[in-house]
Amino acid sequence: MDLAIQDTTSLKAVQLSCVRSDIELFRDLSFELLPGQLVQIEGANGCGKTSLLRILCGLSRAAEGEVMWRSREIEHCRPEYYAEMAYVGHNNGLKANLTCEENLKVSALHNHLKAAHDIEQALEKMGLEELIDEFAGKLSAGQQRRLALARLLLTDAPLWILDEPFTALDLASRELMENIFDQHCQAGGMIILTTHHQMTIPHTEVKLLKIQS
């Protein structure tokens, strides 16, 4: 995978604060994510991890502060930012009435056209090749999660924002994902994710970002 990495590539959060239902979840949160880095957000349940990720995606707004991609505010460069960012949220974003293959075809909405064999390869890598024509609604929770994560193999976005990627995954799939994360970071990609699992990633240092209210 060729990632378009330049010196200026970075995701920067500047003094973010987040308020949900009149409760302040965090304030003055600043950090920078550089190529090759993997950041794991840590914090208790309900401390605002998902909220932070949604703010980084531009899905919701921070009460204060800003998110910068390549030194520009993301609200001012949405198309450029979204061409280089892939997000897998709590919700898998799969259509129950589409097959695995069709679900991945829909990801062309986010990325450049990918050939059919790329989709097959991605499904094979995630161990779903037998289920290529199965409806996504018929898959188990873990298989659905793997299908959602297979989208990452079809994008050339350098920045991955992942909300609890390991939910419902078995041990083998978790190791597989850790390897995929490793390769992505080694190729100069960057990942920010939330998880309660202890990750073991061979070549990439996992930086911890603690959210304290």
Add this chain to the structure above:
Amino acid sequence: MINTSTHALKTLLWRDFTLAARNKSEWMNPLLFFIFAAVLFPLGIGPDTVILKQIAPGIIWVVALLAALLSLDTLFRADYEDGSLEQLTLSPYSFSSLILGKIAVHWLLTGLPLILLSPLLATFFHLDAAATLILMQTLLLGTPVLSLIGAIGSALTVGLKRGSMLISLLVLPLYVPVLIFGANAVSASTAGLDISGHLMLIGSLLVLAITLAPLATAAALRASIG
């Protein structure tokens, strides 16, 4: 970029048509309602051709409007609930044109069939061929306006648990001009009056809705998600 964004739009249209083909009840329901409700009127009122002819345009238009309203709740609901709407807003391509694509699919599945079925219903009301043709013209111009305005209401209420009540309150007042000019055009033409004014007014509403509704819908969806 242009090629890839048309590809994105095509993919979205393909997706929505595939889903519609696999889940027919969603768009068949409003259609069946349209047919049944319109057919019940002649049965209830009796075979008086003069009265039926007089009330036909109004009734067909009101029923079409209610059928459109009935179909609105499902427009963004499924996408919102399974998270694909979230992914759609994160697409690098123009969100409002993707939304316009979704609205177009909605109209093709709910508006266009109404127009094709209207001659059948017109015979129940003893409308002559000329009046039926005018009715179809007004529906052709008017039903896209219903889908476009309805999409704004649907987008504003998609985050709410019981949004369908609110949709009616939000959208019905905006439907009124379309209803008045649409239904009146047919009566005016049977009275021998010139109806180009009616058609132009609905047409201008359509132009206004096509230009502004996708932008408003896109903004409303972003707000609903955030």
